[in-house]
Amino acid sequence: MSETASTTHGVLAGAQHEHPPYQRHHFSSVAQQFDASNFAMWLFLLTEIMFFGGLFTSYLIMRNWYYPAFVAGSHQLSIFLGTTMTAVLIISSFTMAMAVWCAETGRKRDLILSLSLTLLLGVVFLCLKGFEWHGEWVEYHVPGLRFSVENFVNPASDPQVFKEYHDKPLATDMAENVGQYFFLYFVMTGMHALHMIIGVSVLTFMILRARAGDYTSGHVTFVENFGLYWHFVDIVWIFLFPLLYLISRHS
């Protein structure tokens, strides 16, 4: 729709000089078009920073208020799983960066390969995340829907975690506040996963267009901008990982 619309009213302006088919008519040059969309993407990421900013603020305040509950909640997560997910995501960021390089240097076959690897790693991350969520569901750690304080008022009821951390039992009211930890855990990882799902969908679409050779003929804007998005999602996880998994190991 957009392409046809812009060509119809492009008759009046800019029709006389030559430009590549991907340049839209209201821009005077490809460089201007690239600059504009790249800058727009950065502004969008600014928005995303503030979007997650509200969640990080809530997490910091709640963690300070209910420190023991957040420690007990954090002990329920598997550091091994968290580390694996971090590694998967970082590698996917690398393959995405490689995809941008392939697009810039016009390597169609390598571009498709890099994008496919990124897609694969993204899906692996989501599967691991789903596996972790399933674990919390089984263990009655989903606040509001399926939650029990049993593991926190009586840590020995969860031998696997107890063996590693030897948590002291929490008073019932503090154990209730573990719900706050898991609420924020689910909202933060959920928002992150939502961004991943959007990213994975766009990747699928991009692979199809890359096969048609759309990105290896000089028009790299879309790949570059999507790369920024993907790296941003990676950065969010770089912070979620220590906050949710690591910093409460000893306490």
Place this chain on the structure above:
Amino acid sequence: MSTSTLVTLPDQSTAKIPKVNFLNQENGLLSWILTLDHKRIAILYLITTVFFFMIGGAAAAVIRLELLTPAGDLVAADTYNKLFSIHGIIMVFFFLVPIAPAVLGNFLIPLMIGARDVALPRVNLLSWYLFVIGGCFELYMIIFGGVDTGWTFTTPLSTHYVNTHVVGAAMGIFIAGFSSILTGINFIVTIHKMRAPGMTWFRLPLFIWSFYATSIIFVLATPVIAIAMVLIVLERVVGIGVFDPARGGDPILFQHLFWFYSHPAVYVMILPGMGVISEVVSTFSRKRVFGYTAVAFSSVAIAVFSFFVWAHHMFIMGISNYSALVFSLMTMLVAVPSAIKVFNWSATMYKGSIHFDTPMIYTLGFLGLFTIGGLTGVFLATLGMDIHLTETYFIVAHFHYVMVGGMVSALMAGIHFWWPKITGRMYPESLGRLAAIILFIGFNLTFFPQFILGYLGMPRRYWSYPPEFQVLNVFSSAGATILAIGYLLPFLYLPWSITYGEIAGSNPWKATGLEWQTQSPPLMENFPEIPIMDHEAYDYDWLERHQQEVASV
């Protein structure tokens, strides 16, 4: 017509609306709802926001009728709560925040900077659709029973104690928020990357600087309310969350997140107005805006300060005294850039050749009303005073002076000023002046008594009040009736003028902006060829030379 007017119209017997313009270049409903043209999208926004304004205005009318008598006799208490909530939500999120950026900004920014379109036309259209979808959620909410939390969604009231359509209203605001974000991104990119050759930052009209500042707020503040709304919805759906004190949450955390957006948002509601005023004051005084740089940077300063003052909405909510002190001080600092603007506009008029056309009358109204609204804001920023005045009618009067007296006057000034550019035809000048004066009188009669009522201690958001407050409330309701006439008049004569108004020609006000140097209504891509900016903004000498050149050709 009186001699004080500035208008120069082409000879009506020979003048014609340009044969090809953005209004008729493509035809049919599809060409409108799938348009990528920024001017058409502006008109789509105009229609939708005016529709929401009517809903919000109808709610306000019933509120004022109810408050005519001390007893709660017209509507039930619950209904009254829903009415003021609908009035607040619709007027703030679906009228004041979007109308100036999305209507005037969309229409004028590319024209003023000499671009063919905004940088991201498809995103621009998407943001209108998001706005409409968000609006549909609010309509659903209104039709199926409304919401009674007030526009502030105060927790835990909104999350636990009411059983109205909070989820629908919050989702609507969430979606409309993304519409604002996309508009903001679009404007910033457009202003940075799409300026015509020679259009340097300090040759930009001050209108552009204001809208740039507005867009910064859109991009940085809106996502915070989006996440706050998500948390409210989740808390209602799953029954636990970070705001519920009964489950260990903290309602003040919600206030922090909410006002981190909503305080900057009130500057979103005034900054575009200030941009309009700069253009109008300069044009109708035939003088360059006094202190261009100061006015430009004061817009940016207001946007930056807006992020450091939000907790002044929370002085009585239990925030710490120390942080209240800091926020109080920061709030008073906002008075500095606002005052810079008001003084510079006054200095612009000093020894100018002032013409009292409709936009200028609205502008003079703006200056008075905004000054009163701004100064009472300083009262409210003072900690001790705030404890006495907050949550009374004083605060209602204060923000209506800024948002309605200020912003809506500026908006009316802008719509009248650019009406000939948008439609190619003039509105009826004498009716326009009449409406402007009625609006000013009606507005003061409505809201000035509320300052007194608030000072005497009448709390806001109640549907009945002690009988000794009745006289002032009657004044206020009577004023609201006059105000309504002031609004209805333009609703009648502006559509009339689309068909019957005099043909305006490209530059009826002899204004200097690039938007006036192209035909009215403009072409789809604004300019036959991209203009080259070779003079400063508001350079009336350049305009005279330029007109002579055009005439000699």
Place this chain on the structure above:
Amino acid sequence: MELQSPRSDETHGEHIHVVSPKVYLAILVILLIFTATTVAVSYVDLGVFNAVVALAIACIKMMLVVLFFMHIKYSTKLTKLTVVSGVFIFFTLISLTLADYISRAWGRW
């Protein structure tokens, strides 16, 4: 990638800077090493410094991703300023909100 802009405006000086895959690979290795480090450090009891170290490492990782994967090192001042202002407002939100919470208990100890 040669992109010629017909206009030499100050806003259009940017050309795409192609970063070599070697740099990307080096960054990947450093990121993975930092990930291993942060996990390893979390097994050592450092008291409050566990959180400090973990967040510091996260910040370094973020810087690496932003500078190299997201090409900020090679981009215009405008883009750099955009990133910095985003981080600044993010810290404003967190610090001013926390300032309220922290100072509430002052004088009541």
